[in-house]
Amino acid sequence: MTKSLLWRGMVVGIVAAIIATMFARLTAEPQIDLAIAYESVHAAHYGDAPMPHEEEELVSRATQKGAGLLTAMMLYGAAVGGIFSLLFAYGYGRFGQAGPRSFALLLAALAFLLIVIVPGIKYPQTPPAVGSHDTVGLRTAAYFAMIALSVGGAVIASKLRAALVRSRKGIDATLLVVGAYITLVLLGQCLLPVVNEVPADYPATLLWNFRVAAILTQMILWATIGIAFGLWAEQVMRRQ
Template sequence: MPLSEATEPRTAVGALTGSLKTLLIRGLLAGLIAGLLAATVGYFVGEPKIDAAIAIEEAAGGGHTHGEAAEPAAAGAPAEEEEAEVSRPGQKAGQFLALGLAGMAFGALFACAANVARRHTTLSGPRLALGLAAGGWLAIVAVPFFKYPANPPAVGDPETINDRTWLWVAVVLLGFAAVGLAVYAYRLLNGQLDTVRLIGATAVFVLVTAIGYILLPGIDEVKADFPPSLLWQFRVASLAETATLWAALGLAFAALTEFAARGVREPAAVAA
């Protein structure tokens, strides 16, 4: 058997092949799947915690129903107009649309990152997809979460929302810097034992993250009377939802990559 015939299937399986357009379509589909799975986790795991937090917020605000206007202060006094709010059932159903679209957006960015990364690595397509998903989760979810964890309704001062938003952006940039420098350290140690390279990359990641955590200000707006167990459960649910998104994105992209490689390999085998 000629050498080209023997190595062609291996190349098809090992490489992340296809044009950028192909990768984008693959990323959009994987992102849609990931977003819907994350929304399912959010619906069954996160929404009950949000309902409980809203009940606490309403009780503290005088028992008004969430999303309804307050009663007039005196007979004949005009009620203050409030902007129409989406009902809780609408919010619960709407997260499938929102996370589906968000997943597709992440999938498109994921495909662009894979298109660049495949030129600088020998990892197979599935392994590259899983590695990118792990890096994305670390940068966008893990590093921000452990500095500024998610808070449920009734937690946080509305007047500080802009400051908290910019701090979240800063910690996401920190996450990208930590992951990027860790990958650079891993590549810099090329030729060393794999364990040495992993230890070096991990040390760089931890060091950069720790420095960033020290420099960024802390935020603690949790009220003293807010139930600690509910706060912990909400944050775990939030982490589970985002972890599902990134794990499903990486696995779906990897699976679609293998399916595509198998489709290329089978015609080659028939031709041989």
């Protein structure tokens, strides 16, 4: 059954990515265009505009927000959809008596929280035009380290709850592990480097709109995966 769920998860992930791409194209991409325009005006104003040969784009902006965005999102959707299906196959029936649809939604909500919301508290999304090119590697590594810390902390918390629930009430064990998870995440956030490269005169509304659009894009992706995969998995399990 795992193999059957795996390819279904990848298909659902691709469909979810297409839907999320359509939303991002309408909401996030216009904010990126405004951010690029701001960067150009800012560079020209302070006399640090790039030389003509440096302005040549390897990939045009139209391709970036068209075929490039769709391709990247579909690959991402297929990957996370496949991983989601494996986690579903492993976890279904192990945690409570939730049905396939309920468990898929719960798993998608948990993934959205651990992969998007928690890392975003430390490193919120910023338009590509914001930030120094010299620190791209540092910012990328720090962001993925925050994701690893969030997911790893959740795994540790689940193991801790399994051990505590034998001697404590379920609600007490849950509150203890939630507190432990928050403590671990806060400690990790304090140890990870601080990244603050948004210019002081950067338009606050533009930054806010982009971050909201980025979060909503991810929410649509994970909500679609949770709903569609739950429906499909339920059909598979009924036939089994």
